Amino acid sequence: MLEELRNWVWKANLELDQSGLVKLTWGNVSGIDRDRGLVVMKPSGVPYSDLQPDHMVILDLDGKVVEGHLNPSSDTRTHLCLYKSFPKIGGVTHSHSVHATQFAQACREIPCFGTTHADYFFGPVPLARALTPDEVTEDYVGNTGKVIVERFTRLNPMEVPGVLVSHHGPFTWGKNAMDSVRNNIALEVLAEMALGTIFLNPSAGPIPKHISDKHFLRKHGPNATYGQKA
Secondary structure, eight states, rough: OOOOHHHHHHHHHHHHHTTTOOOOOOOOOEEEHHHHHHEEEEBOOOOOOGGGGGGGGETTTTHHHHHHHHOTTTTHHHHHHHHOTTOOOEEEEEEEEEEEEHHHTTTTBOOOHHHHHHHHHOOOBBBBOOOOOHHHHHHHHHHHHHHHEEEEESTTTTTTHHHEEETTEEEEEEEHHHHHHHHHHHHHHHHHHHHEEEEEETTTTOOOHHHHHHHHHHHHTTTTSSSEEE
């Protein structure tokens, strides 16, 4: 079932590992078949070096395993919440990449200081609040998804393809699984650049809006000019 999507999600998980963003078995990537309402998810705790396409777990949007003999990632319910709340996304990636996680642990969003950031995010990388004790007790993983969705009440997830969860780390998404990994890679680089900017100039302000708008819109949207036409 879903052999092509299984392979893509497997390759996306390997790409996440090979990017250097994860250590040990940290991190996970999933992808969704919107027509069938099924999600392909990385299994929990399996070393990336051992990972195979048939290890991927297929679930419905309620979290019921449809196919697979391994337990899905412990972050599965966060992914499912994002798929249900953001209907245009096709893949989700979670990592504990060092620089982005430093911002999450400091409970600080990442300001848009320059054009590299503006190429990927239409504004700062937002910060989702910390979970309450009751939310942790009730459903830690599912409520992690809910605080992300709550943070996006006035944001477009297709213009801001990622978030930092307070005290936790980054989640990113995209049009498919591999796209969500690339956004996670970009987020980590932006976080490292921002930390250097703050170190060199603690009073640095955000990039002027007319410049950030130019860079984002030249790569995204109906009038984008970046890259080659299909």
